[in-house]
Amino acid sequence: xxxxxxxxxxxxxxxxxxxxxxxxxxxxxxxxxxxxxxxxxxxxxxxxxxxxxxxxxxxxxxxxxxxxxxxxxxxxxxxxxxxxxxxxxxxxxxxxxxxxxxxxxxxxxxxxxxxxxxxxxxxxxxxxxxxxxxxxxxxxxxxxxxxxxxxxxxxxxxxxxxxxxxxxxxxxxxxxxxxxxxxxxxxxx
Amino acid sequence: xxxxxxxxxxxxxxxxxxxxxxxxxxxxxxxxxxxxxxxxxxxxxxxxxxxxxxxxxxxxxxxxxxxxxxxxxxxxxxxxxxxxxxxxxxxxxxxxxxxxxxxxxxxxxxxxxxxxxxxxxxxxxxxxxxxxxxxxxxxxxxxxxxxxxxxxxxxxxxxxxxxxxxxxxxxxxxxxxxxxxxxxxxxxxxxxxxxxxxxxxxxxxxxxxxxxxxxxxxxxxxxx
Ligand SMILES: [Zn+2]
Numbered sequence: 001x002x003x004x005x006x007x008x009x010x011x012x013x014x015x016x017x018x019x020x021x022x023x024x025x026x027x028x029x030x031x032x033x034x035x036x037x038x039x040x041x042x043x044x045x046x047x048x049x050x051x052x053x054x055x056x057x058x059x060x061x062x063x064x065x066x067x068x069x070x071x072x073x074x075x076x077x078x079x080x081x082x083x084x085x086x087x088x089x090x091x092x093x094x095x096x097x098x099x100x101x102x103x104x105x106x107x108x109x110x111x112x113x114x115x116x117x118x119x120x121x122x123x124x125x126x127x128x129x130x131x132x133x134x135x136x137x138x139x140x141x142x143x144x145x146x147x148x149x150x151x152x153x154x155x156x157x158x159x160x161x162x163x164x165x166x167x168x169x170x171x172x173x174x175x176x177x178x179x180x181x182x183x184x185x186x187x188x189x
Numbered sequence: 190x191x192x193x194x195x196x197x198x199x200x201x202x203x204x205x206x207x208x209x210x211x212x213x214x215x216x217x218x219x220x221x222x223x224x225x226x227x228x229x230x231x232x233x234x235x236x237x238x239x240x241x242x243x244x245x246x247x248x249x250x251x252x253x254x255x256x257x258x259x260x261x262x263x264x265x266x267x268x269x270x271x272x273x274x275x276x277x278x279x280x281x282x283x284x285x286x287x288x289x290x291x292x293x294x295x296x297x298x299x300x301x302x303x304x305x306x307x308x309x310x311x312x313x314x315x316x317x318x319x320x321x322x323x324x325x326x327x328x329x330x331x332x333x334x335x336x337x338x339x340x341x342x343x344x345x346x347x348x349x350x351x352x353x354x355x356x357x358x359x360x361x362x363x364x365x366x367x368x369x370x371x372x373x374x375x376x377x378x379x380x381x382x383x384x385x386x387x388x389x390x391x392x393x394x395x396x397x398x399x400x401x402x403x404x405x406x407x408x409x410x411x412x413x
Contacts, residue, residue, distance in 0.1 A: 017258060017261065017262065018258060020254070020257070020258060020261075021254035021255070021257075021258060024252075024253050024254040024257055025252070025254055028250070028252070028253050028254070029248075032248060032250050032253075033243075033244075033248055036248060037243065045250075046250065046251070049250075049253060050253055050256060050257065050260075053253050053257040054257055054260050054261060054264075057257060057258075057261045058261065058264070125239070126242070126243070126246060129239055129240060129242070129243060130243070133240065133243075144240060147205075148237055148241050149240060149241060149243050149244050150244070151241075151244070154205070154207060169198070169202070169207070170198075172201060172205075173197060173198040173201050176197075176201055176233065176236065176237065177197050177201075179236060179240065180232065180233055180236040183236050183239060184232070184236075188235075188236075188239060189232050189235050189236055189239075
């Protein structure tokens with residue numbers, strides 16, 4: 001028996017907090033993937049995805065149920081990434097080091113990418129595509145991820161980005177044209 | 190009838206099938222006759238299929254459900270003072286606090302850090318332990334929990350963590366006693382001590398009597 005999102009959300013609001021794990025398990029793949037392609041950085045994607053789910057959980061009571069739950073969640077996701085990008089441009093990262101007496105050792109945080117299961121069809125190609133996506137203007141990257149990677153419909157995208165359908169179309173056209181030219185310049189097309 | 194090539198947006202709409210039937214038929218008829226447009230159409234199709242192929246990229250990541258609920262609960266309880274620090278800001282703080290770092294291992298004579306860190310822990314239990322030590326959780330992510338404790342609680346905390354075989358690092362912060370407004374920190378790296386100037390950051394000072402402990406989590410790997 002499948003339980004719909006709204007039912008689960010209501011249970012969580014009523015205090016059955018553990019039920020939220022069902023929501024997370026359902027959406028974490030989509031959310032992580034989206035975030036990952038926005039930043040092209042695995043570690044940042046982990047942290048941002050975590051923050052998004054906490055934000056969603058804390059905002060749950062303000063979910064009006066006028067839209068689909070997924071649409072609401074995705075719009076939080078999109079905005080969170082936008083805000084993060086604005087904030088993070090100020091910082092620069094310095095790697096964490098650790099000392100044990102005289103010795104110095106880098107803390108080896110587990111890198112999930114090293115999982116042998118993580119295979120890609122053609123690594124060079126994927127690398128170039130990700131690189132070009134990361135370099136897209138933000139509006140294009142957002143919409144092409146939603147449309148061409150996640151396969152969302154024009155209507156859903158319109159709700160998530162809060163722009164009208166004709167703007168969705170225009171943005172998809174321009175984004176695709178931009179990316180196509182870039183991929184052409186990189187010799188993939 | 191004038192022979193007009195298809196525009197880029199028309200090709201894009203055709204691929205997404207967001208056209209009325211008449212347009213669609215007209216465009217398809219044009220494509221069957223015009224090599225130039227057909228070529229354009231195919232290269233756009235290729236471009237879209239390249240980006241779409243990322244959907245099949247196998248991204249492994251840890252399960253977020255447990256950590257989210259733990260963080261949520263802890264915040265709700267308000268017993269613990271949670272500060273949300275964006276990951277990147279947390280890294281800056283770690284650098285500030287890096288003047289001296291001591292590693293707590295399972296037993297003190299062992300310095301085997303290179304061994305596989307396998308300490309499993311129940312994050313919920315740890316937040317409760319930290320709470321009992323009147324500490325606060327500063328940051329939680331998949332790999333570790335950063336906590337801040339009163340220095341007076343250090344021995345107690347170390348005993349607790351060692352007894353439970355919980356992997357952790359104790360981070361003492363001499364850099365903090367330096368005026369943080371100088372925005373200079375010493376970064377210890379394999380090439381020696383490197384002075385780093387932090388240009389612009391939201392400095393969140395660690396209170397003088399506080400120490401920071403990073404508790405590591407190497408929870409199970411989840412693949413999609
Ligand atoms: Zn033509």
